[in-house]
Amino acid sequence: METIVEIIDENNIDDKALAVLKKAGDILKNGGLVAFPTETVYGLGGDALNPESSKKIYAAKGRPSDNPLIVHVADMESLKKIVDNIPDAAYKLADVLWPGPLTMIMNKSDAVPYETTGGLNTVAIRMPSNKIAAELIRQAGGYIAAPSANISGRPSPTEAKYCIEDLDGRVEMIIDGGSVGIGLESTIIDLTVDTPMILRPGYVTQKMLEDILGGVSIDKTILSATSGVKPKAPGMKYRHYAPKGELTIVEGKPEAVTAFINEQTGQHSANGEKCGVIATTETFSLYKADVVKCAGGRDDEEEIARNLFRILREFDDENVDCMFSEAFDENGIGQAIMNRLLKAAGHRVIKV
Numbered sequence: 001m002e003t004i005v006e007i008i009d010e011n012n013i014d015d016k017a018l019a020v021l022k023k024a025g026d027i028l029k030n031g032g033l034v035a036f037p038t039e040t041v042y043g044l045g046g047d048a049l050n051p052e053s054s055k056k057i058y059a060a061k062g063r064p065s066d067n068p069l070i071v072h073v074a075d076m077e078s079l080k081k082i083v084d085n086i087p088d089a090a091y092k093l094a095d096v097l098w099p100g101p102l103t104m105i106m107n108k109s110d111a112v113p114y115e116t117t118g119g120l121n122t123v124a125i126r127m128p129s130n131k132i133a134a135e136l137i138r139q140a141g142g143y144i145a146a147p148s149a150n151i152s153g154r155p156s157p158t159e160a161k162y163c164i165e166d167l168d169g170r171v172e173m174i175i176d177g178g179s180v181g182i183g184l185e186s187t188i189i190d191l192t193v194d195t196p197m198i199l200r201p202g203y204v205t206q207k208m209l210e211d212i213l214g215g216v217s218i219d220k221t222i223l224s225a226t227s228g229v230k231p232k233a234p235g236m237k238y239r240h241y242a243p244k245g246e247l248t249i250v251e252g253k254p255e256a257v258t259a260f261i262n263e264q265t266g267q268h269s270a271n272g273e274k275c276g277v278i279a280t281t282e283t284f285s286l287y288k289a290d291v292v293k294c295a296g297g298r299d300d301e302e303e304i305a306r307n308l309f310r311i312l313r314e315f316d317d318e319n320v321d322c323m324f325s326e327a328f329d330e331n332g333i334g335q336a337i338m339n340r341l342l343k344a345a346g347h348r349v350i351k352v
């Protein structure tokens, strides 16, 4: 299939942009697929209420079909059709955090096909704040199922060029809305259990959720490699973002970390391997590896979040064989950064 690529400026949705979004909405209504920007990462959209569309999403992504999709909506009214008994907590959270980078899990109604929820009786729902996404959802009839718009196993796309890299020829349209603002996927909270539980950390932190709901727990598998315990979000069990080369996270005092990484990359290079390092502004100039990437300043975790997936993709493009990354503090959004890094590294961490 030929993939159409259309550029839209989120801050200037004029008549021309609206015409493109109407066309994209029609593609979705007719069972086709459209990749589009959200504030977190790009999504690979299909009609959430059409089982055939969900099957196409799994096929286009090369994703196991037991891994449920997130349903994207544009207003609270839309929840009534797809949720069985909307919990109070959903209204409380939506009041403050929607539209935005938070996904809530609730009990699904019969309107949502099992193809969309990976066979589960619950449904994950998010109301994105990106204006292109919101208009596209309206044009598509209200419900877009969208996983991140990458081939399964690759980092989520933070720019349209990465969607094109992964999905050209596999979807009807890719909407290029520029670089995303956040760069990591939404926080997921399960509202179907007694104490709401975070299944995936993201830009919305545990503290922000607790300030609204009171007690919030966190799925213990998120930051540890405790084997044998299954994560509650089916998707979290897969080794996501697996770079082509081997990534190791190095934890410790800054001087010890840079010294250890330089020693390691020196050895690997001597063996003819190409080495990469994920550094910070503070340490960037200290590394001697072939490819050194700066994720951002240690005091600006949002910048690090925005850059992480792009850096992992660039290492692949540059055919790096082994990579080392500094560890990051697990406060606030740092928890989401470390969760994604740990997954990319297959939980390989060295303490120095």
Ligand code: TXA
Pocket (backbone or CB within 6 Å): 038, 040, 041, 042, 043, 044, 067, 068, 069, 070, 103, 105, 117, 120, 122, 123, 124, 126, 146, 147, 148, 149, 184, 185, 186, 187, 188, 199, 232, 233, 234, 235, 236
């Ligand atoms: O920021 C985001 O959430 C992006 C953008 C496009 O909105 N989407 C995204 O989707 O990250 P995806 O498919 O890559 O990740 C969805 C995660 C998976 O880990 C999946 O297992 C989990 O959500 N999930 C979906 N429905 C669920 C449910 N009913 N119960 C538990 N986990 C669920």
Ligand code: MG
Pocket (backbone or CB within 6 Å): 147, 148, 156
């Ligand atoms: Mg994903």
